[in-house]
Amino acid sequence: MAPLLLVEDLRTYYVGFGGTRVVKAVDGVSFSVEAGETFGLVGESGCGKTTTCHAIVRLLAPSARIVSGRIELEGEDLVPKSQGEMRRIRGRRIATILQDPMASLDPLFSIYDQVAEPAYYHQGLRGRSLRVRVKQLLDAVRIPSPELRMKDYPHQMSGGMRQRIVGAISQAGGPRIIIADEPTTNLDVTIQLQYLNLLKDLQRATGVALIFVTHNLGIVAKMCDRVGVMYAGKIVEMQSVRGLFYRPRHPYTRALLDSIPKLGVREALCGIPGQPPDLADLPRGCSFHPRCPRAVDRCLDEEPKSHALNGDGSVRCWLPIGEPAANG
Amino acid sequence: MASPLLEVHDVQKHFPIGGSLFGAKRALVKAVDGISFTIDTGETLGLVGESGCGKTTTSKLVLAAETPTAGRIEFEGRDVAQLKGPQRQDYRRKVQVVFQDPYSSLSPRMRVGDIIAEPVRAHERLSSADVRARVTELLELVGFRPDVARLFPHEFSGGQRQRLAIARALSTNARLVVLDEPVSALDVSIRAHIIALLESLQARLAVSYLFIAHDLAAVAHLSQRTAVMYLGKLVEVAESLELCARPLHPYTKALYAASLPSHPDEAREEIVLAGEVPSAIDPPRGCHFHPRCPFAMPRCLEQEPALVELSPGHRVACHLY
Numbered sequence: 001m002a003p004l005l006l007v008e009d010l011r012t013y014y015v016g017f018g019g020t021r022v023v024k025a026v027d028g029v030s031f032s033v034e035a036g037e038t039f040g041l042v043g044e045s046g047c048g049k050t051t052t053c054h055a056i057v058r059l060l061a062p063s064a065r066i067v068s069g070r071i072e073l074e075g076e077d078l079v080p081k082s083q084g085e086m087r088r089i090r091g092r093r094i095a096t097i098l099q100d101p102m103a104s105l106d107p108l109f110s111i112y113d114q115v116a117e118p119a120y121y122h123q124g125l126r127g128r129s130l131r132v133r134v135k136q137l138l139d140a141v142r143i144p145s146p147e148l149r150m151k152d153y154p155h156q157m158s159g160g161m162r163q164r165i166v167g168a169i170s171q172a173g174g175p176r177i178i179i180a181d182e183p184t185t186n187l188d189v190t191i192q193l194q195y196l197n198l199l200k201d202l203q204r205a206t207g208v209a210l211i212f213v214t215h216n217l218g219i220v221a222k223m224c225d226r227v228g229v230m231y232a233g234k235i236v237e238m239q240s241v242r243g244l245f246y247r248p249r250h251p252y253t254r255a256l257l258d259s260i261p262k263l264g265v266r267e268a269l270c271g272i273p274g275q276p277p278d279l280a281d282l283p284r285g286c287s288f289h290p291r292c293p294r295a296v297d298r299c300l301d302e303e304p305k306s307h308a309l310n311g312d313g314s315v316r317c318w319l320p321i322g323e324p325a326a327n328g
Numbered sequence: 329m330a331s332p333l334l335e336v337h338d339v340q341k342h343f344p345i346g347g348s349l350f351g352a353k354r355a356l357v358k359a360v361d362g363i364s365f366t367i368d369t370g371e372t373l374g375l376v377g378e379s380g381c382g383k384t385t386t387s388k389l390v391l392a393a394e395t396p397t398a399g400r401i402e403f404e405g406r407d408v409a410q411l412k413g414p415q416r417q418d419y420r421r422k423v424q425v426v427f428q429d430p431y432s433s434l435s436p437r438m439r440v441g442d443i444i445a446e447p448v449r450a451h452e453r454l455s456s457a458d459v460r461a462r463v464t465e466l467l468e469l470v471g472f473r474p475d476v477a478r479l480f481p482h483e484f485s486g487g488q489r490q491r492l493a494i495a496r497a498l499s500t501n502a503r504l505v506v507l508d509e510p511v512s513a514l515d516v517s518i519r520a521h522i523i524a525l526l527e528s529l530q531a532r533l534a535v536s537y538l539f540i541a542h543d544l545a546a547v548a549h550l551s552q553r554t555a556v557m558y559l560g561k562l563v564e565v566a567e568s569l570e571l572c573a574r575p576l577h578p579y580t581k582a583l584y585a586a587s588l589p590s591h592p593d594e595a596r597e598e599i600v601l602a603g604e605v606p607s608a609i610d611p612p613r614g615c616h617f618h619p620r621c622p623f624a625m626p627r628c629l630e631q632e633p634a635l636v637e638l639s640p641g642h643r644v645a646c647h648l649y
Contacts, residue, residue: 044517045515161604188379188605189378189586190586192586197598197600215516216588218587218588218589221589241592245591246591256517259517259519260520261520261546262590263544264548266548271521275488
């Protein structure tokens, strides 16, 4: 059976200065998401994870081009689709939740208008049934007294509530897959926990698939089934969440895991030396080699291909970590 | 026992809001509502809490950027509010700050050397050769080569800028540095470096830190003691590892429970708090936390709990104990 969403060798470049500067933000990304699954896309800022998502829903900046690759949603390639066709897909089949709820809600429209819009256009609901649907959606995201609050405007709500409204909007068109791009970055920890649990409950109730974009490995540990780790426009490692935490194979994944402080343990932290590379001027060979403790001559010249791991997943490295690491 | 470097005694800061210019009724935001803590020489005190709990106001009070409405802040045994002229200048020299966002805290129009030299020139009478020598020393201290002094901030990444901000904070031999979310804006791989740098600088210079953050794991990592703040009050203060292992206040428990697991199978008792932080304009009566507290008793609605010491160094404000 075909996966719900299949991204194959996607390349999205930003072209500037009359074609003289090419930023390879997404450079050969492949992954798939099954129905009802949560796929995590992890990486540091500027690694191309947000551009990947924007390419899927085709909300790219004007300077960005999908250079090659396929994006198949339920077997149908989205890349050749026109913006008009995409408009019928966004909201109805793929929805997005962005980082900043204040920027994704329109301050001039009431909560009712904004939650009702996808249900109006994509599900053809009108009048009473539309109102019932909005109330039901707000109930699902646990907005207290939804009948009253739906008349409010975004500025009358707190940050956590606004993000829950965005969650309700994403559900409104009945999508099969929701792309959540760092949805909790602006929220406090206790509110973040509420929100993550809410997303899980919604997923359980509707069977929607989630793509979770984050730089926070704790969120990955809590939410995801499978994870792709991105570095400099490529997925360098893809595994089940347990495999990733217990047996990371790529040196970058290992280093990321080592650089997070663990609660209540005061062991030395190892960061990653150096800086993430400039995507317009990538190093030759493996992009990670200048920061990699295991780099050998081959890594300087030849770019590693993605190869499958036995079990599941894949890694892009000439010398993947072979020894199973100790737990934690 | 030597007296602590910084002593904060029952400090309050209330901001009046609303009302007209001429005496109509005004509401008070009780941003900081009676908190006390101490910081010893060479010690790090972590201050955690959610947005709006008064962390930043506390840092401004310590930096003497705001004057307390009530209470007293003592630094090296002297009341900060009473300091005048050169003594006040000296306080400002000894207490420095590193802000969250290194993109807005460094002037884009100044060279790195001037950014670091500016506090030195303001506070000390040194020849320009001595200032240059100090800048070189500071750049090396935070891991740069001295020739970066002629560059501008835009030539540096976020983590490098934060190191420059740290060098600037240390340029006048500060005794206390207020770290206001110094790693929140940085990528994870860079965060670890900054935390390690702060640790090694403290070991070398015996500087004290007031470390304000919402990342509990980072706070526990860097601070010897942690204070938890909720709606303008401290609800619990304890040694950091003790606090992780044995949080007592229901809010602290919920905060730790809400912090994310470090691996997928980490078993964790989840306490999901209902609702959100109430407004500091009209905080709940009694214990400020009672409307969200799963253990609230009738007494919590009426009587405000005091911060009491349960075991040595572990203080908590809750009627359960």
